[in-house]
Amino acid sequence: MHGRVPALPSDLLILISADEEPKTQQVDTLVARISAHSSDKPVAIVGIGGGTLLDLAKAVAIMINNKGSAADFQGWDLVRHKAVYHIGIPTLSGTGAEVSRTTVLLGPERKLGINSDHTPFDQVVLDPDLAIGVPKDQWFYTGMDCYIHCVESLNGGYINTFSKSYGEMALKLCEEVFLTDLDPEESREKLMMASWHGGMSIAYSQVGVAHALSYGLSYVMGTPHGLGNCLVFRHLEDFYPEGVRIFEQMRKKQGIALPQNVTRSCSESDFNTMTEVAYSMEPLWENALGEDWQSKISLDQIREIFTKI
Numbered sequence: 001m002h003g004r005v006p007a008l009p010s011d012l013l014i015l016i017s018a019d020e021e022p023k024t025q026q027v028d029t030l031v032a033r034i035s036a037h038s039s040d041k042p043v044a045i046v047g048i049g050g051g052t053l054l055d056l057a058k059a060v061a062i063m064i065n066n067k068g069s070a071a072d073f074q075g076w077d078l079v080r081h082k083a084v085y086h087i088g089i090p091t092l093s094g095t096g097a098e099v100s101r102t103t104v105l106l107g108p109e110r111k112l113g114i115n116s117d118h119t120p121f122d123q124v125v126l127d128p129d130l131a132i133g134v135p136k137d138q139w140f141y142t143g144m145d146c147y148i149h150c151v152e153s154l155n156g157g158y159i160n161t162f163s164k165s166y167g168e169m170a171l172k173l174c175e176e177v178f179l180t181d182l183d184p185e186e187s188r189e190k191l192m193m194a195s196w197h198g199g200m201s202i203a204y205s206q207v208g209v210a211h212a213l214s215y216g217l218s219y220v221m222g223t224p225h226g227l228g229n230c231l232v233f234r235h236l237e238d239f240y241p242e243g244v245r246i247f248e249q250m251r252k253k254q255g256i257a258l259p260q261n262v263t264r265s266c267s268e269s270d271f272n273t274m275t276e277v278a279y280s281m282e283p284l285w286e287n288a289l290g291e292d293w294q295s296k297i298s299l300d301q302i303r304e305i306f307t308k309i
Ligand code: ZN
Pocket: 095, 145, 146, 149, 211, 225
């Protein structure tokens, strides 16, 4: 990283752990810290890292110019004032956070994004060499986030020609990366572009069943997003038969063993919460199952999938 992204002595550099999913409270604390640093507003916020860091940078850039807590803006089109100029530099490929119209945050009541026209980065720097050294498991889980974005977008009712062209491109790139033997440099380049295209695809359509369930799981368990998607996706053959079949091929080809019995220690109330959080993701269900989605999925069915994880 040193030398590739220049900094000035007057820049405020904040190092943030990506061990936990980003939280609204964390955004509020960062905004307070940045505001206390100087009486002038920052000219730009630069997010460098994986999805967590990129989402935090987007949320902070919005909240510097909007009064209140980040939790007040979780939802769709609630942001009133333009964000501070913000730049994204991904060091991990797959989340699509570098291009998406959302910043997904864990709030006091739910895990939901700040979805708005002010959320996307003003500028993005894509340098595949910054993704050198990502541990293999994390590389796979995050790459599968991109693959699942494509499956959910292409199989959803919100699909349109714009999203389809990006989704098909990203799906093809994912299959090359995870099912063939590319050299490492080509693999990094292709996965970085897959992430971008997958993000573009969902920016104008929507994700689906896997993301709804994954949000519920990580709300209760704190499971990282990519891993959470993988854990739920393998149980979704009823919804995405072809997608799950190819996912399993990729997983075996890459020698990835997913954690087992993840929800074994969950209490009744944990299962209820994760089920309710998943069920509350209405646009995702509507995209996946249609306007009458409530007649096609029940709380019991969702809960049963969680017990298998
Ligand atoms: Zn995702």
